[in-house]
Amino acid sequence: MGRKLLLEHIDVPGIETFEVYRKNGGYRSVEKALKTMSPQNVVEEVQASGLRGRGGAGFPTGMKWSFLAKPEGVPRYLLCNADESEPGTFKDRYLMEKIPHLLVEGMIVSSYALGCNQSYIYIRGEYMWVLEIVEKAIAEAYANGFLGKNILGSGYDLDLAIAPGGGAYICGEETALIESLEGKRGNPRIKPPFPAVRGLWGCPTVVNNVESIAAVVPIVNDGGAEYAKIGIGKSTGTKLISACGNLVKPGVYEIELGITVEEFIYSDEWCGGIANGKKIKACVPGGSSVPILPANLITKTAEGVDRLMSYEGLAEGGFASGSMLGSGGFIVFDEDQCIVRNTWNFARFYAHESCGQCSPCREGTGWMEKVLRRLENGQGHMHDIDLLAEINKKIEGNTICPLGDAAAWPVAAAIRHFREEFEWHVTHPDEAVKRNFGIASNHMPLV
């Protein structure tokens, strides 16, 4: 049984209310931080913990905090990025829905560490019911003196507000989130300047994922060094993984970073294997934007070593034979699933969600979507496959924000690992249309 830090009390009835949460050790970190630690101490603990951003890029949170410019007389802002909209990722929703006070607690401690007196939680527009849950938790925190003026008599003031998004994936990009919060169109800004220097309303700003902020609570409670003991190498602590697809037990799991992928998929403690006794065909280990892995590269790396659930473990082999931990959206495909259809589905998402600001992403994502739709519907040509590979090479790295890369990588990886399947769609157009999904048994039975 792995250690649970975030979801420890998730099954306690009524944990979403302040009383129950408090009885189970809630808000201890606020007391500890405000009464015994200086803001710099909290930042140091987070740096010592080695916590890496849980939103997808895996940038060390402590380092991000240390970059925050601190000019005199200018307010600083902490924004919580709860605009979780990557296909396959639903961990933040689970956390906010079940144990909203953990996020509120994390926000108070993190805001204290950064010296912010006004913080925001930017929640995705589709999560309206979650917004109400978190709003209630914030109201309870205010009523009990954990938010507002002079928190716990320490002289520290903090106001926490929720800002609902309009349901755009792009607003999960930190500068687009800031633009959206300012009431403008959610277009990513051109960097530099980075938000740590000029963010919300031109002031220094830190944007952190829900899970990163929640993880600050156990770090402050137990100390950064204690947190760093969990995990492996530079991947410290626990991570929420939202497992979905053809699994026996899909759901949100908190794992210690560093367990093997094989254990995660097949052991009964976690996902319990592939549903209906089928074989695994492919896996997207970190949300739709990371490269897909074929069956032979999921549990073992190209060198034959066991693949680990960690930032480095999943990235082993680079883009040629590896993937990324990303935001922890673990999608598993069984042998009946069609990779072309899935790739088209992802491409359709990115074509729809591209903000349309810079040309490679705007035109490229739409183009890839159209080509993939033709391939899936049996109207493709052999040269379309090379064309797709060409297009995504020209999008990657040429865009303002990482959405272009996120759109390009899954297509590139699908072609790299499942080229035969794309070719099968061209050579067997009638069957491709008729079956629409699941061509493994026709074309390349997995023995």
Added chain:
Amino acid sequence: MVKVIIDDIEVEVEPGTTILNAARQIGGDVVPPAMCYYSKLQGSGGKCRTCLVEVAAGSTADPRPMPKLVASCSTPVMDGMIVKNKTSERVYDNRAAVTEFLLINHPLDCPICDQAGECHLQDLGFEHGKEGTRYEEKRRTFDPIDIGDKIKLHMNRCILCYRCVYVANQLTDKRVHGIMHRGDHAEISTYIEQAIDNDFSGNVIDVCPVGALTDKTFRFKSRVWFLKPMEASCECTKCAGKAVVWMFGDEIYRVTGRKDKYGEIEDIDGKTAWICNECRFDKKDKSQWNIEGPRVINRHSVIAQNQYLVDERIESKKLN
């Protein structure tokens, strides 16, 4: 002052200058093309990605190359930076790719487009485009609409550079148009077909790099290369009154701002000489203008032809 090397040419510029502006100080074909950047409009740039350049060395202090191509219009130079534009294969490849991206949904109706001859996309296509297209899908189409009584919007031709949005934001009191929707279905539009009605709204036509926004008083009257551009001025209470009148014989066909070789309105007496709608749309009689002399136009592919005065630097390159 910081020193920067662009395509093996060293130039000294003010700190904080962007790579593109440093390249413009050198001039010639070292200058990357810019479809969305407009030096007179604050905040423009970074969107079209045609000006991407390779940075072979970041600065003297940190001489590592930058892994990605950077947008030269929004990246400030550092002391000792080495930039590759025309000397980089990678830059050319990516510029060709961006050109292709910009053209896949473009109607390529240059034969009937009023912008033809002074169109930045035409120039870009001429320099970086390929023969034929790999795009087999249906193009995104819109109907041309009137935005205001003097401006026509051909959304089909638009490359979403946002320049007109910045003009409306920075020149007029109230912006009534903007970008609607996202991705490749994004479009320039007014709020529920509201009319753009403002003294300086006509400048959106001047800043449009393509033929998406055209002057209704000039549409289909003549090809621009048949007209004589003349510098002219008039007494105007709203604007500086410095414009270029495009004449055919003694008739004025259209009036535009004085654009420099990068298609940007020139500064006159330290102020950008935007012209007002009255000068642009209503003063079409020769008696209303004081005509100063012929206007020199270069860099544009078509109307630059048949010009008696040419840039000496370009001439000397041709001989070599």
